[in-house]
Amino acid sequence: MSRILNKSGGYRKLYSFNLATIIHLGTIAFCKRFVPWQEDALGKVAGQMIGAARSGRINIAEGSERAGTSAETEIKLTDVARASLAELQNDLETWLAEREMIPWSVQDHERQRLSAVKIEPFDYGADVLHEYWTYLHRQRHRFDPWLASEDPATVANALIVLI
Numbered sequence: 001m002s003r004i005l006n007k008s009g010g011y012r013k014l015y016s017f018n019l020a021t022i023i024h025l026g027t028i029a030f031c032k033r034f035v036p037w038q039e040d041a042l043g044k045v046a047g048q049m050i051g052a053a054r055s056g057r058i059n060i061a062e063g064s065e066r067a068g069t070s071a072e073t074e075i076k077l078t079d080v081a082r083a084s085l086a087e088l089q090n091d092l093e094t095w096l097a098e099r100e101m102i103p104w105s106v107q108d109h110e111r112q113r114l115s116a117v118k119i120e121p122f123d124y125g126a127d128v129l130h131e132y133w134t135y136l137h138r139q140r141h142r143f144d145p146w147l148a149s150e151d152p153a154t155v156a157n158a159l160i161v162l163i
Contacts, residue, residue, distance in 0.1 A: 023088070
């Protein structure tokens with residue numbers, strides 16, 4: 001029997017979705033720790049950063065779900081995800097610049113160590129939701145040396161590298 005529509009969904013198996021989820025969670029933690037609302041004159045910085053991270057993650061999922069009915073929509077939503085993560089990267093770069101710091105060089109030892117960390121593929125059985133979040137938290141903790149650092153510059157740089 002031939003299929004009329006392409007298969008869709010399965011985004012939890014996508015490397016990009018899982019990394020975007022780690023970036024989203026890392027951004028929430030970064031903003032809670034290092035972007036105090038009391039110092040945000042317009043009250044938008046943390047919200048914009050978290051929103052951009054969320055948009056990157058959610059648009060990958062939505063694009064994957066739409067793949068079955070429209071490849072064009074899938075591509076457009078994936079592009080929105082990329083643009084949202086680029087927005088977040090620019091916000092992190094600006095955060096560093098405001099503090100007279102610069103992003104890590106590609107030769108930086110910490111950047112190279114972080115870049116060497118790879119997340120494992122996700123495979124699931126009948127209990128997808130529970131299995132996914134068990135998997136995701138296990139993968140996320142692989143980045144703790146950087147994302148849970150007490151040094152805000154390390155966390156900002158780590159998020160930039162992950163993006």
